[in-house]
Amino acid sequence: MSKSNLVSQFTNGLWAENPSLVMLIGMCPTLAITNSVANALTMGMATMFVLVCSNLVISLIRSQLQAHLRILVYMLIVATFVTVADYMLQAYLFTMSQSLGPYVPLIIVNCVILARAEICAAKKGPVTSFVDGLGVGLGFTFSLTLLGVIRELFGSRSILNYQILPDSFEPWVVMVLPSGAFLTLGLVIGLVNYLRSRKRVEA
Amino acid sequence: MLMNVSNILGLSVLVGGPVILVGLGLLLAVGLSIAMIKLRVEQDPRIEQVEAALPGANCGGCGYAGCAAFAKAVVEGKAPVTGCTAGGEGIGQAIAKIMGIKFEVQVKTRPVIHCAAFEHQRKGKKPYHGVQQCSEANLVAGVQGCTYGCLGFGDCVASCKFGALHMDRGLPEFDYSKCTSCGACVKACPRGLIEMIPFTQEAMLVVGCSNRDPARVVREVCEVGCLGCGACAKKSDVFNVDQNLASIDYNKFDTLESLRSACEKCPAGALVVFGREKRIPVKDVYAKTQSDTQAEAQSEPVNS
Amino acid sequence: MLNMLKQIWLVLVLSLIFGAALAYTDQSTKQRIAENRQQQIRELAQMATVGELVRDEKGQAQFKIELKKLELSDKTLVAYEVLPIGGKGPRVGYAVIGEGIGWDRLLVLIGLSPDLSKITGLEILESRETPGLGERIKGDEFRAQYRKSAQKPLELVKSTPTEDHQVMALTGATISSEAVTAMVNTAVGKVRKAIQSNNKN
Numbered sequence: 004m005s006k007s008n009l010v011s012q013f014t015n016g017l018w019a020e021n022p023s024l025v026m027l028i029g030m031c032p033t034l035a036i037t038n039s040v041a042n043a044l045t046m047g048m049a050t051m052f053v054l055v056c057s058n059l060v061i062s063l064i065r066s067q068l069q070a071h072l073r074i075l076v077y078m079l080i081v082a083t084f085v086t087v088a089d090y091m092l093q094a095y096l097f098t099m100s101q102s103l104g105p106y107v108p109l110i111i112v113n114c115v116i117l118a119r120a121e122i123c124a125a126k127k128g129p130v131t132s133f134v135d136g137l138g139v140g141l142g143f144t145f146s147l148t149l150l151g152v153i154r155e156l157f158g159s160r161s162i163l164n165y166q167i168l169p170d171s172f173e174p175w176v177v178m179v180l181p182s183g184a185f186l187t188l189g190l191v192i193g194l195v196n197y198l199r200s201r202k203r204v205e206a
Numbered sequence: 207m208l209m210n211v212s213n214i215l216g217l218s219v220l221v222g223g224p225v226i227l228v229g230l231g232l233l234l235a236v237g238l239s240i241a242m243i244k245l246r247v248e249q250d251p252r253i254e255q256v257e258a259a260l261p262g263a264n265c266g267g268c269g270y271a272g273c274a275a276f277a278k279a280v281v282e283g284k285a286p287v288t289g290c291t292a293g294g295e296g297i298g299q300a301i302a303k304i305m306g307i308k309f310e311v312q313v314k315t316r317p318v319i320h321c322a323a324f325e326h327q328r329k330g331k332k333p334y335h336g337v338q339q340c341s342e343a344n345l346v347a348g349v350q351g352c353t354y355g356c357l358g359f360g361d362c363v364a365s366c367k368f369g370a371l372h373m374d375r376g377l378p379e380f381d382y383s384k385c386t387s388c389g390a391c392v393k394a395c396p397r398g399l400i401e402m403i404p405f406t407q408e409a410m411l412v413v414g415c416s417n418r419d420p421a422r423v424v425r426e427v428c429e430v431g432c433l434g435c436g437a438c439a440k441k442s443d444v445f446n447v448d449q450n451l452a453s454i455d456y457n458k459f460d461t462l463e464s465l466r467s468a469c470e471k472c473p474a475g476a477l478v479v480f481g482r483e484k485r486i487p488v489k490d491v492y493a494k495t496q497s498d499t500q501a502e503a504q505s506e507p508v509n510s
Numbered sequence: 511m512l513n514m515l516k517q518i519w520l521v522l523v524l525s526l527i528f529g530a531a532l533a534y535t536d537q538s539t540k541q542r543i544a545e546n547r548q549q550q551i552r553e554l555a556q557m558a559t560v561g562e563l564v565r566d567e568k569g570q571a572q573f574k575i576e577l578k579k580l581e582l583s584d585k586t587l588v589a590y591e592v593l594p595i596g597g598k599g600p601r602v603g604y605a606v607i608g609e610g611i612g613w614d615r616l617l618v619l620i621g622l623s624p625d626l627s628k629i630t631g632l633e634i635l636e637s638r639e640t641p642g643l644g645e646r647i648k649g650d651e652f653r654a655q656y657r658k659s660a661q662k663p664l665e666l667v668k669s670t671p672t673e674d675h676q677v678m679a680l681t682g683a684t685i686s687s688e689a690v691t692a693m694v695n696t697a698v699g700k701v702r703k704a705i706q707s708n709n710k711n
Contacts, residue, residue, distance in 0.1 A: 220533045220534070221533075223529045223533030224525070224526050224530045224533060227526070227532070228522055228525040228529060230525065231521045231525030232518070232521075232525075234521070235517075235518035235521040235522070236514065236518065239518060
C-alpha cells in the first residue's frame, strides 16, 4: 500500500465520505448529543477509539471470517471496545459520561462502525484499515464538533462553557432542542453540498 | 449483569466473565451454523461459478440488476453467455465453458456520441447557473441554441464506473481501452445522444449530429451540424437521410476508405471518426492517410 | 461436528479474549466508578444540608460532612445520615435519594434537618428533561421553593403560593415539576417512617 493511497484513504473519511455530512450515517449521536461542544467532542473521540480498534482487529482476522458468523464477530468486537470506552469515561470523565447518558453504549449500534467494518476492514489490510478508521473517526468528530459549536453558541451563548455572546443576546432555546439539531444539520449539509458542487465545477 | 450472573455461579468476575462470553459465543455460533446448514437454499452450483467468473462491477450493462442476477439468468437460459458486455470475450468464454456451450465470437459494440460540436462551435449559448448537470440543464429552455446537441455538463462522464470518459472542450471523449461497453453512458444522456454501435472496424464513421431541424435552423445554432442535404447519400447507400438528418446503416458499412468520396461531399463537417485515439473529424482522417501514403511512397525507394 | 468447530473456533477464541478484557476493565475501573458516584452524592448531600460547597483551585470539593448509609428495612430506599467530618459532633441531617419519572428517569437528592422536620435542600442527581423547559427544574429558584417544613406533604400550584406547604410549578414544565414534588413527598414520607421504626427498635 503506497503512501498516497493511505493519504487518500484518510482524507476520504474526513471529507469525501464524511459519515454524518455526506454518507448520512450515524445520525443518532449526530442529532442527539451535539447540543454542546464538550459532548460532541467526547462522543466523537469515543466513536473514533472504537472505530480504530474494531477496524484494526477485524482487519487482522479478516481471512478467518466465516460469512455466516461475520456479524456475530463484528458485534463481539465492537461491543467489547464500546464497553471499555464506557467504563473509562465513567472512571475518568464522570460528569461527561453522565451528560452523555445512554449514548455511549449506543455506539455499539452506530452504523458508521459496522459500515466501515464491512466496506473497509473486512477487505483491506490492517494499516489501511487503521488509517481508514482514523480518517472516518476524525471526520465524524469534526462534523459533530461543528454542529456542537453552532448549537452551543446560539443555544447557550457559549463555547465549551465559556460565554462568547453578550448577555444581551437572548439564547435560542430551539438550538439545544432536537429540532435545532435537525435545522443545524440540514443547513450544514446544504453548505457542504454547495462547497462540493462548486469544487466540481471548478475542476 | 456480568457480575450478577457470575455471582450466582459462584465465580469471580475475572473467570466468570470470559466463561459466560465463551458460552454465549458457542451457543450463538453453533446456532448460526445450524441455521446456515438447515436454511440454506439449494441452488444450481453453476450460478455461483458464473458469478465468480463475472467482473462483479454490478454495472447493469447486461440489462439485469447486477452480476448475481445476471448469473442466475444465464444458468436459467434467459440470458446469453455473451451478455456481460463489461467482461468482454474472456469472460464470455469462461461462462460458456461453465455452461458447456460453444462460444461464438461477437462483434464488440462501443458507445459513440451523435454530436460533434465543441463548446465554441455551439451558437446561442446563454449563461446558466443552475445545477451543473445535463439532466437539470435539459429542463431549462435556452441554455444553448441547439435543443438536440450535447449540453456538456458530463452526466455521461459521471455515470462511467470505469473511468473511460472525460470531457474535452465540452464533448465527452471515449477511451475504448477502458470502456467495457456497459452502456451506462447511453442511459445517462438526457438527450439520447450516445449510441452503442458495432465496431466491425478498428475505427468507425459516425454522424456527429442529432438535429432534425431544417438546414437554416441548424446553421443558426451550430457550426458543424448536419444540414440533411443528402450529399453523402447520393454517393453511397450506406448513408440514409431522413427528417433532415443523415444516418449510417452499419450492416452495410464496409471500410472507411470506401466511404471517402461520400464523406468529402459533406458540407457541414458533421461526420466524425471514432475509434483510434480520439474523435477525429473525417476530413482530417483522410488528409492524414493521404500524407501517410505520400510519406511511405517517398521513403520506399531509399529502403530498397 | 469437527467441520463446525473449524468454523466457530474464531468466535470462541475472540469471546475468551474479549471476555477476559472486559472482566479486567470491569475490575480495574469498578472502584473508581463507585468512588465517582459516591463523591457526587457526597457533594450534593453537602449542598442540600450545609448549603454550600467550597472547591480548591483544582476543583476538588472541600468536604465538611461525611455520609453514613442507613440500613433500612425498605431496600428500595437509599438514604444517608449526614455527619460532620470525622464523625465528631451532632448529626448534620439526612440525605435521601428520590426516584421517579418526569419525561425520563429522574433522580433527586433531598436534604433533611436532623429531626426530619424541615427540608434543607433539593439537588438534581440525574435528569434528562427537555432543555429550556423541564430541565429548568435544575434552576436555583425552583429548587429553593422546596426548602420548607416537611410536616405536611407539599402541594404543587400553578399560581403564586398562598400557603406555606405550596410550591409553584414551572410554566411549561408542569410534568417535570409534578414529578419532582411527588418524588419529594414519597421519599420524605418513606424515610421518616423508616427512620422512626429504626429508632423504636
